Amino acid sequence: MRKFTTLSSFSLAVALLVAAPVQAQSSASSGAYQAGLPSGFNFGSNKGEYANDDDCDDARFHADGDNFSYKREHVLADAADCQAAVAAGTSSLILDFGDDSGDYANDGECDDNRFTGSGRSILTTDSHIKADASDCIAAYRAGTIDRPSNSFADLVFGNNSGSYANDDDCDDARFHTDGDNYNYKREHVLADANDCRAAVAAGEVSLVLDFGDDSGEYANDGECDDNRFTGAGRSALSSNSHVSADASDCVAAYRAGTIDRGATVFSDLVYGDNSGSYANDDDCDDARFHSDGDNVNYKREHVLADASDCRAAVASGEVTLLLDFGNDTGEYANDGECDDSRFTGSGRSSLTSNSHVGSDASDCVAAYRDGTINRSAGPPSGSIRYGNNSGSYANDNDCDDARFHADGDSYNYKRQHVLADANDCRAAVAAGEVRLLLDFGNDSGDYTNDNECDDNRFTGAGRSILTSDSQVRRDASDCIAAYREGRLDR
Numbered sequence: 001m002r003k004f005t006t007l008s009s010f011s012l013a014v015a016l017l018v019a020a021p022v023q024a025q026s027s028a029s030s031g032a033y034q035a036g037l038p039s040g041f042n043f044g045s046n047k048g049e050y051a052n053d054d055d056c057d058d059a060r061f062h063a064d065g066d067n068f069s070y071k072r073e074h075v076l077a078d079a080a081d082c083q084a085a086v087a088a089g090t091s092s093l094i095l096d097f098g099d100d101s102g103d104y105a106n107d108g109e110c111d112d113n114r115f116t117g118s119g120r121s122i123l124t125t126d127s128h129i130k131a132d133a134s135d136c137i138a139a140y141r142a143g144t145i146d147r148p149s150n151s152f153a154d155l156v157f158g159n160n161s162g163s164y165a166n167d168d169d170c171d172d173a174r175f176h177t178d179g180d181n182y183n184y185k186r187e188h189v190l191a192d193a194n195d196c197r198a199a200v201a202a203g204e205v206s207l208v209l210d211f212g213d214d215s216g217e218y219a220n221d222g223e224c225d226d227n228r229f230t231g232a233g234r235s236a237l238s239s240n241s242h243v244s245a246d247a248s249d250c251v252a253a254y255r256a257g258t259i260d261r262g263a264t265v266f267s268d269l270v271y272g273d274n275s276g277s278y279a280n281d282d283d284c285d286d287a288r289f290h291s292d293g294d295n296v297n298y299k300r301e302h303v304l305a306d307a308s309d310c311r312a313a314v315a316s317g318e319v320t321l322l323l324d325f326g327n328d329t330g331e332y333a334n335d336g337e338c339d340d341s342r343f344t345g346s347g348r349s350s351l352t353s354n355s356h357v358g359s360d361a362s363d364c365v366a367a368y369r370d371g372t373i374n375r376s377a378g379p380p381s382g383s384i385r386y387g388n389n390s391g392s393y394a395n396d397n398d399c400d401d402a403r404f405h406a407d408g409d410s411y412n413y414k415r416q417h418v419l420a421d422a423n424d425c426r427a428a429v430a431a432g433e434v435r436l437l438l439d440f441g442n443d444s445g446d447y448t449n450d451n452e453c454d455d456n457r458f459t460g461a462g463r464s465i466l467t468s469d470s471q472v473r474r475d476a477s478d479c480i481a482a483y484r485e486g487r488l489d490r
Contacts, residue, residue: 039467056085060095073224098130110136119144153254158190160479170196212244224250233258272304288323326358338364347372386421399425441473453479462487
């Protein structure tokens with residue numbers, strides 16, 4: 001049986017605070033205060049240290065890492081400032097504690113499973129989400145619970161000032177690639193909050209471009225310092241330390257069209273939804289990140305259907321994108337035929353021009369899932385596995401991965417850099433400076449991951465006794481390991 005405890009004076013104070021909210025005004029202007037907020041939303045009181053200073057310091061409206069006064073202790077304690085900020089569209093709700101409608105509300109433990117920490121109860125069901133506000137607010141203020149870092153509750157959706165706001169379509173370009181054929185425009189960034197919040201909650205869209213916050217050294221100086229972008233609006237700074245740390249400047253420049261996203265930015269990647277049969281199992285099953293022959297669940301039908309697992313796997317460097325379908329900017333997009341010349345099969349149109357590569361995504365994704373197209377022989381640039389950036393010369397604007405160079409080259413093209421210089425090599429391939437010379441393939445062979453390389457293109461101590469051509473490009477992990485160690489030669 002669950003143990004109930006007597007409310008501490010602190011918890012009681014919080015409960016009384018919740019019970020006596022400073023509601024939005026009931027005048028004709030109250031709709032502005034309530035924009036994007038639950039009905040009857042509780043702003044709290046003005047008891048905070050920074051109340052009535054014209055800045056909203058309540059951490060429910062800001063990520064903890066912001067470089068102002070957005071502290072846990074200001075939750076429900078800066079009502080007037082936050083009401084005004086919401087009305088002006090300068091703040092939006094990112095953390096909604098809800099109410100006290102849960103079965104075990106006001107017992108001194110937070111039952112909302114969006115949180116972790118010592119202040120959380122042992123209950124795990126979703127039925128307590130946003131239903132134990134007083135307990136969770138007390139624990140959050142005390143620092144005994146935290147929000148998981150990947151929680152969409154932290155996401156800043158902005159306001160509803162866009163020309164297509166509240167039309168049941170998410171038009172904010174952060175959730176779509178620019179080439180989508182609807183109203184996903186730069187000017188709608190942070191301007192379609194209600195529609196996008198609903199679409200994210202329903203799994204209809206996923207975040208493809210996260211500007212981050214204003215924690216950077218040179219934030220709010222009129223220049224975008226985030227090196228994921230290019231263009232006249234970008235500053236001269238090149239350090240990765242400013243990635244996702246200059247949001248206000250970069251949002252303004254992006255809206256104005258003075259910056260563009262770099263072609264290799266993984267934050268732009270469309271992950272899809274979690275509709276796949278193996279979604280949320282901690283394995284990325286989307287075949288875009290694996291070659292078809294992998295021996296787990298990497299199937300065509302999971303393309304764009306295992307978003308959470310694949311987003312986590314990309315972030316941790318466990319997988320890389322092997323097949324990028326691109327967008328729908330092509331002349332004949334959405335006509336039921338795949339025009340991308342990287343593919344072959346009955347689902348391909350008769351068009352042969354390379355101008356359609358990466359520009360007929362919807363048609364090609366559908367055909368690929370149906371099995372009516374295959375990737376053509378040889379690795380097109382969109383299907384090369386680049387690996388990660390763990391090499392000692394990564395991000396120096398030179399591709400050091402030995403797969404793209406003969407061993408005898410006079411630079412840093414070493415075996416140990418195989419799959420360890422992704423950004424540089426991806427850029428070099430895109431620029432036509434290098435091409436893939438050595439394709440290890442995948443792990444679809446009969447004897448993979450047994451510490452012997454079965455690919456008969458190689459010789460050396462790391463090779464197995466198998467001589468059949470059937471294992472060519474089908475024992476990648478074993479062969480890469482042996483090649484890096486110098487136990488294989490081509």
